Amino acid sequence: MSAGLHLSHFQALLLFALLVSVALGFLSRREPVERFKYIARSLFWFLLIGVGIGWAMYPFSR
């Protein structure tokens, strides 16, 4: 893997949130519907809080 994987901030956040949400959803819920709901909710909160913190830091970025 010499070329490397160059992801943007948002792509990295999305990939991280998706993988962690799927793993936690499968570990913490037993029923498929409950798992799907958990994964969707977790993904939503990951993205919302991630983007929110990004915007909160915007005034200090310059």
Add this chain to the structure above:
Amino acid sequence: MTEELIAKSAAPLRPRTDSRAAAVAIAGLLVPGLGHALLGMWGRALACFLSVGALVYAGAGMRGNLFSWQSADAFSRLGFVADAGSGIFYLVAKSLEALGPDVSHSYGDYGTRFLATAGVLNLLAALHAYEAAKGHKA
């Protein structure tokens, strides 16, 4: 009388259950998902294996820092504990990172977090498999 019989029959099984649960947890630590696979929880086994594997693959691809156990400071040693939690994928990450880490870019820094998260996630999965093997939760 019935209670005495149950107590007598359950007592010798306890150490076997404990050692089986420990074996399941160790298997899950070494190979992500294997602990759940041994318990017949195939969905969880596959989800753990793929999630941890994908996090390690992405983390190594982004040239994240993979800590060594010979690290000088306590923080790096803590990083090694997190990284090593991914079991055999720690060695896979080492082989994937032929050029070594590069945290001079943001994606390299993210890669370090991906690798650590993969390990911590697998530690959590192994603990879950241990609890499931003991019959505490599933």
